[in-house]
Amino acid sequence: MRFSIVAVVACLAGVTNAHFRLNYPEPRGAFVADDEPKFCGGHDNAVNNRTTFPLSDGFFTIKAGHPGWTAGVIISTVQNPTSFDNFTVNGEQQLVKGYAKEDAAGTFCIPLNISAANIPGVKEGSNVTIQVVFEGGDGNLYQCADLTLSNNATISSNSTCKNETSDHGHGSDAPKPSQTAGSVQNLAGYTGLFMGFGSMALLLL
Template structure:
């Protein structure tokens, strides 16, 4: 599914007070809180030193500064994606209530996106909403089918113990892959309606 239904949010002017930080994979640039409302956190050009990332069985880790938020991941196989039209949904949007660290699985090989394969250069963009507007951060990756573990990266949630981490991640994957798209408790149709009114007032 092309990432066009939510793309208009990037144009809305909003002051965001609830921020997040992409912990893994390595973000495109140093996080600038004031620029998170912009495409790829204000970094328009893909990084030249892409991170190696598992083709299957990867994960994303973020640090949320807000309790109660919606998050999802979109992916692009363009070498230097410049707009939301270049992206497709990779992890359906889901809500999470705990502040602090959140780790969730991402299996890019299972997305069915054309161009996702061993050795491909891709960009993922994390889309986060803590209730006051969308925030964005990107990571530029090279997919590796033989990569099964990640050095110096851990997958744990703020409320996880070491023994429950993998179970929690699996449960999250099951939930996100089978859920209807919602955004902060509202249906997408309702948000489109509200955003249409907002845009007419600009």
């Protein structure tokens, strides 16, 4: 555990601000910071205008307002997932991206190869919902994105894949650009440390 007491206290003080944002793919519904601890960030129903998303070799980008965070991505193949149960199979989270830890706050582009996760029923044309689970010292936070998967999907050019760390930026919308890593592979510190659900629960203590 590397969360310092100082960081945790500072973040609790700014709890209604940044938390984390899912920048791409487009999240379900408007961002409401106070609702981020709820299922899908407070948005219970799938959107009609799904994002067409690569079945293989996609990415997602998040802006982490907390340093010292852990995140993973769960997936539902239910057409309109409305509860955490829809992201659970045999009592376990259906992970499409294992939990990993990062020390810095900032914007991160993280590879998401959905086909490689071998989720039953996921194929070309599937409607799925991904839910990013983020923990940065003030409890689990959630954002969802409703997708249609396609090998022909093209990611719009204004969804750039880069990493940009910032100082402790909770509540600040103007992170200082300190370093930029252009490639998907060059993920500062996002080392693919896989953790099970039990480890995640421990992190919340």
